[in-house]
Each structure stands twice: as C-alpha cells, then as structure tokens.
Amino acid sequence: MSFPPVYGGTFSVSQSVTSLPAYTARDRPSTASAVRELTEHVFEISKKKKPWATLKLKSCARASTSLPTYLEGDRITGSVTLDLSNSEKILGVSVLIRGQIVTGPSPRDHYCFLDISTPLWLKGMPNPRDSNAGPSDSKFNGKLSGDYHWPFSISLPKEVTLPDPTRRHGEVRTYKLPQTFLERTTRATVFYELCVHVARSTFRVDNNLHTMFVYVPAIQPNPPSRNRQLAYRQNGPIPGPDLDSEGWYTLPTATILGTVFNARRVKIQCALSLAKPLSYTRGSVIPLSITYLSNDFQALNLVCTPTTTKVCLHRKIRYSEGPSAAEYCVRHDDTPPDFVLEICQAVWWPVDDGQGNGTSRFDGELHLPKGLKPSSNISHFSINYSVVMLPFQVTGFTAQAPPPLILKQEVEIATMFPKGPKPRVYSPPSYEHEAGDNMFIPPARGYI
Numbered sequence: 001m002s003f004p005p006v007y008g009g010t011f012s013v014s015q016s017v018t019s020l021p022a023y024t025a026r027d028r029p030s031t032a033s034a035v036r037e038l039t040e041h042v043f044e045i046s047k048k049k050k051p052w053a054t055l056k057l058k059s060c061a062r063a064s065t066s067l068p069t070y071l072e073g074d075r076i077t078g079s080v081t082l083d084l085s086n087s088e089k090i091l092g093v094s095v096l097i098r099g100q101i102v103t104g105p106s107p108r109d110h111y112c113f114l115d116i117s118t119p120l121w122l123k124g125m126p127n128p129r130d131s132n133a134g135p136s137d138s139k140f141n142g143k144l145s146g147d148y149h150w151p152f153s154i155s156l157p158k159e160v161t162l163p164d165p166t167r168r169h170g171e172v173r174t175y176k177l178p179q180t181f182l183e184r185t186t187r188a189t190v191f192y193e194l195c196v197h198v199a200r201s202t203f204r205v206d207n208n209l210h211t212m213f214v215y216v217p218a219i220q221p222n223p224p225s226r227n228r229q230l231a232y233r234q235n236g237p238i239p240g241p242d243l244d245s246e247g248w249y250t251l252p253t254a255t256i257l258g259t260v261f262n263a264r265r266v267k268i269q270c271a272l273s274l275a276k277p278l279s280y281t282r283g284s285v286i287p288l289s290i291t292y293l294s295n296d297f298q299a300l301n302l303v304c305t306p307t308t309t310k311v312c313l314h315r316k317i318r319y320s321e322g323p324s325a326a327e328y329c330v331r332h333d334d335t336p337p338d339f340v341l342e343i344c345q346a347v348w349w350p351v352d353d354g355q356g357n358g359t360s361r362f363d364g365e366l367h368l369p370k371g372l373k374p375s376s377n378i379s380h381f382s383i384n385y386s387v388v389m390l391p392f393q394v395t396g397f398t399a400q401a402p403p404p405l406i407l408k409q410e411v412e413i414a415t416m417f418p419k420g421p422k423p424r425v426y427s428p429p430s431y432e433h434e435a436g437d438n439m440f441i442p443p444a445r446g447y448i
Helices: 226-234 297-303
Strands: 039-047 050-059 069-071 075-102 110-122 143-155 159-163 172-176 189-200 207-216 248-250 254-260 264-275 279-281 285-293 311-319 341-345 347-351 359-367 376-378 381-389 397-399 407-414
Touching: 039 207, 050 189, 050 207, 110 143, 110 159, 172 376, 254 297, 264 297, 264 381, 264 407, 285 311, 285 347, 285 381, 297 397, 311 359, 341 359
Parallel strands: 069 207, 279 407
Antiparallel strands: 039 050, 050 075, 075 110, 075 143, 075 189, 159 172, 189 207, 248 264, 254 264, 254 397, 264 285, 285 359, 311 341, 311 381, 347 359, 376 381, 381 407
16 A cells, blocks of 8 residues: 655634644744734723723734633733723722642632732822822822823743642742643633733722733754655655664564454564654644564454554643642543543554565654643642554454553644644545545545
8 A cells, every 4th residue: 555645735824712832932933923914902891881880901912802822932912991980089009910730619620820019000109190200299199090001011930930739848840831621521720811900099899800811831842753754845755664774663573462253362573663752743744654563464454454443632630729848639631540531533544564464564743732731840849741553453463461551652732833844744634534444545546
C-alpha cells in the first residue's frame, strides 16, 4: 500500500471562551491574530438606564461578545470612564486582576495565585480633571462630579512564585501561568478576572465592575529533527525511526503473550516510537510508528493490524482540596482514581520496510483538537497528557494476564508551533473507517 498523501494544513486560529488553538508569537510573521485588529469589549454599570461607570478593554478575541482574550506577552489595555451627574465622595478607583484555582464551593477551596492592583486615582491625589493641580489644591474638596477618563495598560507576569504544596517547611516553586480552564464536567476551574473597584466612604457600599478573561500561555516545542523539517518543506513523507534515529523516541519493547484459537501460545514483541521532541502543538498531529515482531506469522497477521492497534491520547486532571501539603489529596474529576479522558485515537497505515515475514510495521498519527487544553501544572492543579497503547481485543486471541496499558509515555501539549516549517498532516482529519475501526483508507489519486 502506498504512503498516504500529505494533507496540508495551515491550522487557523479560532477563539473560544475557554480555549484557543495554536498561535504564533507576535514577533513572528503571519498569523490571523497578529494582523487582525484588536477587538473592543465594553462593560457598564448603569443607574436609571444610564451608564455611570464604563470599562473598555481591547483584546485578540474574535468578537466583542466573547470574553477578552490575552496571549502571553500581551498587555491588558483599556480605560475606565465615570459619568457622575451629582457630586460624589469617592476614595479611589483601581483596576484589580486576579487568577484563581477553585476546587469547591467553600472559601477554603478558592486559591488566588495572581493578584495585581493598579490604582487609577486615589484620595489625596490632584483633581483628575486638572493634571497641574497639587495634592493641597484648595479648590478640590475630594468630591468628583462630571466625566472622568483613565486609560491603563497592565502587564501580566509570565510566571508566579508560590508555596510548593508537595513540600513542607515553606519551600516555594516557580510556575508558569496556566491557561483558563472551565469545563462543566470538571469540578476544578482556573479563571482570571479583571475588576474595576470604586471605593466610597465608610458608610457607603463600594462598586465593582467585573469581567472574566481568557489567558493563553506561550508553550513552544523545540524544532523537530532536520530530516523531518526537510520532509515538511518538500511536502514528502517523514522518515521513520529506521532512517531518522535522532528524530524519534522509542519506548522500551513490550512483550505480549497469549493464545491463538485456544490452540497454540504466541509471543509478540511491540516497539512504539513517537516523534521528538515529546511536545506537540494542539491543532497539529503526533507522528507515530509501531513495529511488531513474532515467529508466528499467522498470529502476527491476526492480532497486529492497523484496525486492532489502539493507541490513544489520554488526559488526566489532578487537583486537591487546597494548596497546603497536609490537605494534598489527589482527585480525578470526582471519579474513581483510575479515570482518564480519552481525547483521540491514532490512525494507522501499513509500511513495507522490506524486513519480510515475522515483522509488521505501521505508521500513524494522533490528530490533536485545536481546542485542546495545554499541559499545565500550578500549585495543587495540573493537566497531564499521555500516549498509551491499550490491550488487543481480537476474536480468536486471548492475552495472558493483559495489563491495563501495554505502553505509556507522557507528552506535553503546547500552544505554539515550533520554529521552522509547520507540521504537516499525513492523514485526513475526517478519515473513513473500515467496519468501525481506525484504519486509514488512502483516497484515490488526485484527492487532496
């Protein structure tokens, strides 16, 4: 069977509330978000149907109705406007930015890992309408009346330093800011919030204007091997582990023992290889290659086929009730400890490597969804991914004490493409199934 055609692809950027696909840093050319004008978002507090406090933000979100979205390195820019028809005693106007991990309904389940306060105007400062007035200006009595406008531009740190929940004695650890994580099926959430706080006198209620926003960290894999980069540039097949040993990581060989048709015992060796580096951009693919060896050629053809080889990407979320080490108790989406979420399943096609009987090799890919949450680890919350190979389920073959997983390798899910040519897809995202299985059927010549 010939090698499947290359399914080219520029992985476009599409925004959503909780996740974004891969993006390219602002200092790199040609991405949709880099050349597109920023979107303005408007939030208001009204009194008698007239807005008296207005917050405006500019972000890379696709629509003004979406939550503001910021990529790592972006500045949060906007303005606050007050329209006060009457003279009012106001003690200060500030912009607050917070990032929190929430694992339950009680206050102890809310953990703030990011807290930034930027004052726009405070009591004792000059009249905001008169930049030349001093703090002791007798004409200003501290009451605000009329229209006031404060622009602001705030940088978010790329990392935060927090207590390490797995250790005692006050040890700290530096974490990369995580992406916003909000899923209905998961109890734990990670969210960011921007608040305009209008502080009033002691006996009056303060006013707050809130909005959540989406944050996307910049996680970039190292470039692939030179041979694979050359294949991407030339639109050709990527070389396998036999031709590009530096470009692949091969897991330790697994041995599968079993019985065929309850008649004879068989032994099959399995070697699974993943393309290096073990970090992959969402919206692209994870290139795979698998080789089987057995002295029983008939059993090899029965058990080890593209349709029976099940290699999947699994996601596991770990979190605890709180960040302190004494409370660190791992939970998995309120489900049994062995629960994981299967994200996608690999597509395979046969490869004739010339080794003859006793050996079968298949190449394949795992298609990563564009909206996949990136790998994350901060305090007592983490998102981890693994490529796993599941036991065979073949009529006529009975495995001897099959393990839950034959092979497992942790991988990182990134948000940026590596430097160099973008990864190419060698199987269509909407591939045809053969009898409900996962074997890729190459299309007719000329189909792209």
